[in-house]
Amino acid sequence: MYDFGIKNPTSVDDVKTALGESDDGQFLAGGQTLIPVLKQRLAMPSDLISLARVDGLSGISAGGDSISVKAMTCHAEVAANADIKSAIPALAKLAGGIGDPHVRNRGTIGGSVANNDPAADYPAAVLGLGATVVTSEREIEADNFFTGMFDTALNEGELITEISFPIPEAAGYIKFPNPATRYALVAVMVAKFGNTVRVAVTGAGPCVFRVAEMEQALTASFSPDSIKDGMVPADDLNNDIHASREYRAHLIGVLARRAVAEANG
Amino acid sequence: MPAITVRVNGLEVTKEVGARTLLSTFIREQLKLTGTHVGCDTSQCGACVVTLDGKTVKSCAVFAWEADGADIGTIEGLADGDNMHPMQEAFREHHGLQCGFCTPGMVMTAVSLVENNPDIDEDGIRHGLEGNICRCTGYQNIIDAVKTGAKAMRG
Numbered sequence A: 001m002y003d004f005g006i007k008n009p010t011s012v013d014d015v016k017t018a019l020g021e022s023d024d025g026q027f028l029a030g031g032q033t034l035i036p037v038l039k040q041r042l043a044m045p046s047d048l049i050s051l052a053r054v055d056g057l058s059g060i061s062a063g064g065d066s067i068s069v070k071a072m073t074c075h076a077e078v079a080a081n082a083d084i085k086s087a088i089p090a091l092a093k094l095a096g097g098i099g100d101p102h103v104r105n106r107g108t109i110g111g112s113v114a115n116n117d118p119a120a121d122y123p124a125a126v127l128g129l130g131a132t133v134v135t136s137e138r139e140i141e142a143d144n145f146f147t148g149m150f151d152t153a154l155n156e157g158e159l160i161t162e163i164s165f166p167i168p169e170a171a172g173y174i175k176f177p178n179p180a181t182r183y184a185l186v187a188v189m190v191a192k193f194g195n196t197v198r199v200a201v202t203g204a205g206p207c208v209f210r211v212a213e214m215e216q217a218l219t220a221s222f223s224p225d226s227i228k229d230g231m232v233p234a235d236d237l238n239n240d241i242h243a244s245r246e247y248r249a250h251l252i253g254v255l256a257r258r259a260v261a262e263a264n265g
Numbered sequence B: 001m002p003a004i005t006v007r008v009n010g011l012e013v014t015k016e017v018g019a020r021t022l023l024s025t026f027i028r029e030q031l032k033l034t035g036t037h038v039g040c041d042t043s044q045c046g047a048c049v050v051t052l053d054g055k056t057v058k059s060c061a062v063f064a065w066e067a068d069g070a071d072i073g074t075i076e077g078l079a080d081g082d083n084m085h086p087m088q089e090a091f092r093e094h095h096g097l098q099c100g101f102c103t104p105g106m107v108m109t110a111v112s113l114v115e116n117n118p119d120i121d122e123d124g125i126r127h128g129l130e131g132n133i134c135r136c137t138g139y140q141n142i143i144d145a146v147k148t149g150a151k152a153m154r155g
């Protein structure tokens, strides 16, 4: 690891000041991605700006038609939260299936969404449920947030403060975990809001994506049978030692059907 | 170098740590509590699991300065003098270890799983140990040990 300075701001305003005082400051949330990256010398920030002591950056609040999760809320907290379990059980299940208990005790929703790993779980929830990413500067719709592999619409130094999830009529999330890492080999989130259906796929491509053809078919009839094989062509999917692109294309159909079945209870 | 104050197994200590000092390094090299093992140093194996304010964490993936003000629990804090913790006793009884390298992390994780869910079933135990790798036992005896340890902890 290269050496770095430490900043421990206690408010969002202090975070901005700390950033301004650093040559090349980087946020540290749960550190479950960043600390291994630093160990490999793949990043060399001048300063780590720890978000752990920033007031008001952690916790979950349920409104009438949405649930808001603050950026520093760890995966274990989301998995165990009573409001999320009753309003969006698929989201609680998703959080409870990330990594292992130790990772879930440290890793945060803000860190996961900012990192946008192609195989991460949360991007599927944010895109599939059509959430809003709230930052220190603005609100970003999920459809505009995930811009590419490990890439997002966040500006340099822009801090995610919370993610607001609209409560769906029904939702399901099914992951085929890589047996070693538990990251998604492929995972599908399906959510139904009145006459709209959203389908988001993670793990299969360079970045989480929606599947318009499945969404149309499910809008016509919200049943597993509406999903046909081949709705997602294999061409642009990931092809690696874990799975071929053809296998991933096949899994998307299988997992989407199961996600619809789960949403239908 | 920042100075941090932590309570480790109930005893308060204040020490200077480097920015890059991992919690695992702090525990092993500065506090000389070498029961916490470092198997991979890449967040994979769980040998380094300790509790931080009551929650299990991989201490190789936390900076020591992040723990400032926290309560830390390590494997050394489990036994009561010469009497092993019921979970340690269960690992001994069921031959839940061979080389013993993974054992501190396994036991710390197992105790936490049972504290969070006293009636944990086999499925819960297997999933709960997903972040802890053992190269020796084949896991079966570890599962048996945790079941027995859970029963003993329920009393």
Ligand SMILES: Cc1cc2nc3c(=O)[nH]c(=O)nc-3n(C[C@H](O)[C@H](O)[C@H](O)COP(=O)(O)OP(=O)(O)OC[C@H]3O[C@@H](n4cnc5c(N)ncnc54)[C@H](O)[C@@H]3O)c2cc1C
Pocket (backbone or CB within 6 Å): A026, A027, A028, A029, A030, A031, A032, A033, A034, A035, A051, A071, A072, A097, A098, A099, A100, A103, A106, A107, A108, A109, A110, A111, A112, A114, A115, A117, A119, A120, A121, A122, A158, A159, A160, A161, A181, A182, A183, A184, B043, B044
């Ligand atoms: C063994 C293991 C298994 C895992 N398995 C899975 C899995 O199955 N599924 C999965 O989805 N993930 C998995 N992860 C990743 C885990 O979920 C991480 O916690 C997560 O990706 C990053 O969150 P963090 O809080 O640790 O962020 P950090 O590592 O602290 O930060 C990650 C990046 O996000 C930036 N950042 C952090 N917070 C903010 C913010 N509020 N605003 C803007 N930028 C921010 C940081 O600067 C950094 O660049 C696994 C990790 C490990 C070690």
Ligand code: FES
Pocket (backbone or CB within 6 Å): B037, B038, B039, B040, B041, B042, B043, B044, B045, B046, B047, B048, B049, B058, B059, B060, B061
């Ligand atoms: S040494 Fe920390 S997880 Fe392996």
Ligand code: FES
Pocket (backbone or CB within 6 Å): B096, B097, B098, B099, B100, B101, B102, B103, B133, B134, B135, B136, B137
């Ligand atoms: S007993 Fe040797 S690694 Fe588990």
